[in-house]
Amino acid sequence: MEKKKGWKEIPLGGLITEAGNAEEYDTGSWRTFKPVLDAEACNNCLLCWIFCPDTSVLVENEEVKGFDYKHCKGCGICAAECPKNAIEMVLDEEE
Amino acid sequence: MAGPSVQSLKLPLTGNDAAAYAMKQVNPDVVAAYPITPQTELMQTFAEYVHDGEVDTELITAESEHSAMSACVGAAAAGARTMTATSANGFALMWEVLYIAASLRLPITMTVVNRALSGPINIHCDHSDSMGARDAGWIQLYAENPQEAYDLLLVALKAAENHDVLLPAMVMYDGFIISHTMEVVETLPDEAVREFVGPYKPAYAMLLDKKPFTVGPLDFHDYYFEHKRQEIEGMLHAPAALAASAAEFEGLTGRSYGPLETYRADDAEVIMVALGSTAGTARYAVDALREQGHAVGLMKLRTFRPFPAAEIAAALGGAKCVVVCDRVVSFGAFGSPTFAEVRSALYEVPERPLVINYIYGLGGRDTGPDLLEQAFEEGLRVASTGEIKEHVGYLGVR
Incomplete structure (x- = not known):
């Protein structure tokens, strides 16, 4: 467990002094259900990639490769929008 | 103390004129404000300075005080020296953002022209507006007269911007009693003010x-x-x-501004505590009672935040009775804010005085020397009998 900093060691007034460090914040832990891709059924229309509010659909060379589970909060929008039923929301039983 | 190092210019100014004049000389980067009685003249006068090109300030005429203080926060975070002014209900509308300004460590400087909070709606003076924000993280100074309204704004600005502090500051004076009363005010030359406040050095600046x-x-x-x-x-x-x-300001002007000021208090058995313009009336009452042979004095509290507890204990510790007058009521509390804190400051004084509290002047109720003499007389009775009848009384209420 990382030791948290004291008041003398942190930036003034709650400033975040590094740009883009929200990426380091593990919001995937908020999730109850996680999206699982059926690559056979997927036609790579990329609607899931367009609709994902957390840019958590991983795409390479215009093909869906899976999900960024560190940041996916399990909202299920990708599964709801998928025209091929290629995304299933399953109970995320990992910690 | 040596005399002033700078030649002053005497001008006839109301409290509002004096604060506007100080703002003109500071020439802040941004002012965001909304008009409200009795602050209105202050901002109107400053807006004329902007219109006439006497300042370089970007004046934002916001649609409410919540927006005005929010714009001040944005401007200050962008790196601008930022000032504003308000009163009463407008001040209350800023409430949420007052805390944000302080927590973001933005040294915004604001004049608060004290006026009673609604309801019932009222435009006259009491301290219910600024007293309510005593926990907001702002420095709070109470000015007695137009001269202090001018001087303290400059002193407060420089202290607020100090990088060891970086907190916003508000300077209060009494609505109408001071805001609309003209007195001779000694003003510094523009260059002396510019040099005193110096170029603005923000701790951070988004732009x-x-x-x-x-x-x-x-x-x-x-x-x-x-x-x-x-x-x-x-x-x-x-x-x-x-x-x-x-201290630096005193070097320029010869005028000294500690957190409190005493008057004929050294040998006094009864010392009254008062803030703002009432301190002047209290001095008059002290003189009248001294004339009759009563050992009474005054402690004017100038700095409410940070609360000068040690200085107060030193100033009041020798008295038999302290009479705390406050122009605000704190419903359900044990006495008014100044009473509670003064009494607490005296807790460890070896022979601590008895302390009584008078609420006075709510909604602008005139409080003349006769009423303060009544309060002093009760203080003298408490001092001689050692017995408090009521901790909290109300001066001049029917």
Whole structure:
């Protein structure tokens, strides 16, 4: 467990002094259900990639490769929008 | 103390004129404000300075005080020296953002022309507006007259901007009684003020700093407390910053501004505590009672935040009875804010005085020397009998 900093060691007034460090914040832990891709059924229309509010659909060379589970909060929008039923929301039983 | 090092110019100014004149001489980068009685003249006068090109200030005429203070926060975070002014209900509308300004460590300087909060609606003076914000993280100074309205704004600005402090500051004076009363005010030359306040050096500046950063993000149980502890540290440095600013100001003007001021209090058995314009009336009452052979004195409290507890204990510790007069009611509390804190400050004094409290002047109720003499007479009775009948009384209510 990382030791948290004291008041003398942190930036003034709650400033975040590094740009883009929200990426380091593990919001995937908020999730109850996680999206699982059926690559056979997927036609790579990329609607899931367009609709994902957390840019958590991983795409390479215009093909869906899976999900960024560190940041996916399990909202299920990708599964709801998928025209091929290629995304299933399953109970995320990992910690 | 040597005399003033700078030749002053005497001008006939109301409290509002004096504060506007000080703002003109500071020439802040941004002023965002909304008009409200009795502050209106102040901002109107400053708007004329802007119109006439006498200042370089970007004046933002916001649609409410919530927006005005929010614009001040944005401007200050961008790196601008920022000032504003308000009263009463407008001040209350700023409430949420007052705390944000302080927690973001933005040294915004604001004049608060004291007026009773509604309801019932009223435009006259009491301290219910600024007293309510005593926990907001702002430095709070109470001016007695137009001269102090001018002087303290400059002293407060320099202390607020001190990098050991970095907290906003508000300077109060009594609505109408001071805001609309003309007195001769000694003003500094423009260059002396510019030199006194110096170029603005923000601790951070979103528009000027090269490296991007985020202002005002979410701050949970893991770090909120640490940021509040930082804010406390800023306030702990405020007494020294105010003293340094006041000392430099005294060098220029010969006028001295400590956290409190006493009058004929050294050998007094009964000392009255008062803030703002009532201190002047109290001096008159002290003289009248001294004339009759009563050992009475006054302690005028100028700095309410940071609260000068040690100085108060030293100033009042020798009295038999302290009479705290406050122009505000704190419903359900044990006495008014100044009473509670003065009484607490006296707790460890070896022979601590008895302390009584008078609420006076709510909604602008005139409080003349006769009423203060009544309060002194009760203080003298308490001092001689050692017996308090009522801790909290009300002066001049029917």
